Amino acid sequence: MAPTDLKNLVRRFHALQAERVEAYKLFEEGHESYLRTGPHYDFEHYKQLVHEITKAFCGISKEVLEIKEQLHQDFDRPDLSEHIDKLQIKEKEKLELTAKLQLGKQNAQDHPEDEDFQEKVREIKQDIIKNTAALSEILQDFKYDSEELE
DSSP: OOHHHHHHHHHHHHHHHHHHHHHHHHHHHHHHHHHHTTTSOOHHHHHHHHHHHHHHHHHHHHHHHHHHHHHHHTSOOHHHHHHHHHHHHHHHHHHHHHHHHHHHHHHHHHOTTOHHHHHHHHHHHHHHHHHHHHHHHHHHHHHHHHGGGO
16 A cells, blocks of 8 residues: 555544544533533433434544554554554543543532532542543654654
8 A cells, every 4th residue: 555545544543533522522512511401401412412422432433443453454553553552442531531520520510518529520630631641642652653654
């Protein structure tokens, strides 16, 4: 396969990561809207949002995994596919943490007198910050290892 194919694959990977960032933004905005409907939450609307976001994340992950396979098999770049493996693990963690954070925020909102809920939200936010730093590092390594393609 031609080097331009590899460049295009790397570009597509970066575009998919940008789509993930956008999906997280929509997810967060949707959850904030959901919280504003409390104490009688509009769960049906939120459930639809979760469904749409889940579909988007699944589609992105599926394509990222296809890129990973191509990098490894077609272009003999196990270094790049390994970065994607690590990234996928951290992305899964981020999604799980995001779900925990959303639940924690609702609990904190529903029980403002209970400091434990507030503390749990702070802890999860710290975990998300650590996760985001790890994701950034992996993406930086990927970028560095794929720079000779530019």
